[in-house]
Ligand SMILES: CC(=O)SCCNC(=O)CCNC(=O)[C@H](O)C(C)(C)COP(=O)(O)OP(=O)(O)OC[C@H]1O[C@@H](n2cnc3c(N)ncnc32)[C@H](O)[C@@H]1OP(=O)(O)O
Ligand SMILES: O=C(O)CCC(=O)C(=O)O
């Protein structure tokens with residue numbers, strides 16, 4: 001149910017590198033997610049001056065003058081097994097958690113964050129089991145700012161503990177009822193205790209963007225002074241916009257020496273943009289979850305965040321992360337939480353690399369960089385050109401003729417294209433329909449020439 005491989009029924013075109021292929025398949029059924037049924041392939045010539053989709057021709061790379069930016073030097077705290085477990089549909093048994101942890105390790109995330117061991121006896125056991133897997137990724141757990149939780153956490157074998165406490169007026173009044181003096185004192189106690197066990201510690205303020213700036217900076221400064229490894233900013237309700245994020249992170253960067261982690265909810269659609277902006281302003285770590293699952297409508301998806309970062313610094317992202325492992329971990333999580341991967345998912349969505357309109361198709365066939373900023377092959381994906389519809393053009397049809405080894409002149413291809421469009425005005429044409437039209441047309445030309 002969660003398979004989200006390439007769309008069938010379109011023309012398959014792999015073409016950024018020399019010696020690339022064009023495969024064709026023209027029906028466009030959203031139900032079928034398998035590889036194209038009819039993948040006849042033809043060669044296309046490499047395009048001179050094809051610098052690749054995310055090469056240095058694009059003008060939006062970060063500026064050298066942007067000395068604060070960590071866009072080319074960031075870490076991912078992957079929270080599918082913590083924030084993701086807070087998604088309404090999520091129930092991860094031990095086996096599933098282990099599979100997800102291993103898949104994230106294979107992808108190469110820097111840290112995985114696990115549900116608090118104080119949540120339940122099974123959560124504690126699962127945390128211990130994942131710590132024993134010997135993963136390359138750091139294993140971190142996430143707890144309240146409370147000594148009882150900290151004592152349980154340090155016994156699990158984790159590499160790090162993420163501590164959080166609400167600082168907004170809302171949470172101080174209606175969640176835990178504690179004032180800033182109490183919060184600061186407890187935070188310092190928890191940090192010193194966790195550090196005394198030789199374990200990494202992060203302190204985060206929940207609902208940071210609705211907290212008082214002076215309160216925030218004071219507590220961050222206090223925890224930095226006692227040697228916290230990271231501080232965290234959390235947009236718990238998804239209220240922040242990129243400009244506000246930039247201002248807060250940049251201000252904080254001037255106040256603490258430790259690393260800065262950021263956590264953004266997606267209630268108002270800014271989560272990935274906010275994460276990117278936080279890195280530009282000097283944050284070092286970003287929280288993600290696979291497919292963005294989490295409380296309500298979640299946080300930045302691992303795939304979406306990676307797509308953004310790849311576009312900013314392809315070399316860094318490709319050298320650090322195993323991008324071809326993205327699809328596997330998405331499928332795993334989608335199945336575990338019983339959802340479909342969205343049709344428009346970043347990178348792996350059903351039609352993320354499908355080009356339809358004739359104008360696009362022509363240019364894509366000449367050079368994929370015209371209409372793609374991500375190279376599908378970097379993620380183990382394929383490119384498609386859809387031709388069995390009325391928006392098609394003769395250039396796309398010509399490429400199919402070449403695949404079918406039909407020797408037609410430009411004028412003849414144009415005439416065949418008109419025939420396809422006429423029929424496609426009535427209904428979408430499948431690949432078989434298009435091939436039949438083209439073959440019949442070629443036969444009729446041959447017959448009239450004989
Ligand atoms: C924004 C976020 O996503 S933060 C992470 C959320 N994660 C979780 O909640 C983990 C799963 N949670 C649980 O299993 C449970 O809520 C537990 C074990 C943590 C606590 O359970 P309970 O003791 O039954 O308390 P309950 O959940 O009803 O209320 C939360 C308690 O934590 C307190 N609390 C809330 N936030 C914090 C905090 N950041 N630090 C310390 N204490 C806190 C509240 O005041 C309340 O205390 P109370 O028992 O004196 O009323
Ligand atoms: O610990 C954090 O920084 C974030 C906690 C959280 O999930 C949130 O505030 O939404």
Ligand SMILES: [Zn+2]
Pocket residue numbers: 083236263265294295299
């Ligand atoms: Zn959250």
